[in-house]
Amino acid sequence: MTGPRLALFDVDGTLVDSQSHIAGAMEAAFAAENLPAPRREAILSVVGLSLPLAIATLAPAQSEPARARMLDAYRETYFGLRVGTEASPLFPGARAALDALAGAPGVVLGIATGKSRRGLEAILAAHGLSQLFDTLQHADDHPSKPHPAMVLAALEETGVAPGAAVMIGDTKFDIEMGRAAGVRTLAVGWGYHPADRLAGADARIDGFGALPAALDRLWGGSA
Structure with missing residues (x-):
């Protein structure tokens, strides 16, 4: 060719x-709305989707304002964790x-x-x-x-x-x-x-x- x-x-x-990093941030997103965290298998199943769609997939019953707060909590936690060779x-x-x-x-x-x-x-x-x-x-x-x-x-x-x-x-x-x-x-x-x-x-x-x-x-x- x-x-x-x-x-x-x-x-x-x-x-x-990055599964531990992603799972930790997603657990914090659900905790922000006092919701039980999804199983890790469920979290990993949506890896690859954009974050808003991933949260909507995992929390379909939540309102748009609630999902927006979860999105903010995810990002705050994700970037608060160390990004790099360990995480x-x-x-x-x-x-x-x-x-x-x-x-x-x-x-x-x-x-x-x-x-x-x-x-x-x-x-x-x-x-x-x-x-x-x-x-x-x-x-x-x-x-x-x-x-x-x-x-x-x-x-x-x-x-x-x-x-x-x-x-x-x-x-x-x-x-x-x-x-x-x-x-x-x-x-x-x-x-x-x-x-x-x-x-x-x-x-x-x-x-x-x-x-x-x-x-x-x-x-x-x-x-």
């Missing part, structure tokens, strides 16, 4: 293991894989995340990753996943054709977003959605060591 190739990554559950560590092999891809000829890297700009920038800065990515798409500028807007914007910003892009993520929202944008999708098996929710992906890997070969296979086909 000629021309640039794009590897577009989700963040939470794909690059960083949200990189998954094993992530840094080496990103460094290798960033140095590969014709490969550009991007992010498509349900995090806010502030949350994304904090994570990238904490891990020293900011310089590796050519396009950063986040919830502040786009509808929630699985809407394809983030992927389409990344394609436009990098000048990569859909057939030369792969969306890499751990949730069905990532896979559905990529498919809606007309790009190939690669599920990772170490994240927050079980395998049966990732069945729509074009391929799946269970460790970062398998990423280069999987991308080569997917980039070799047409979307």
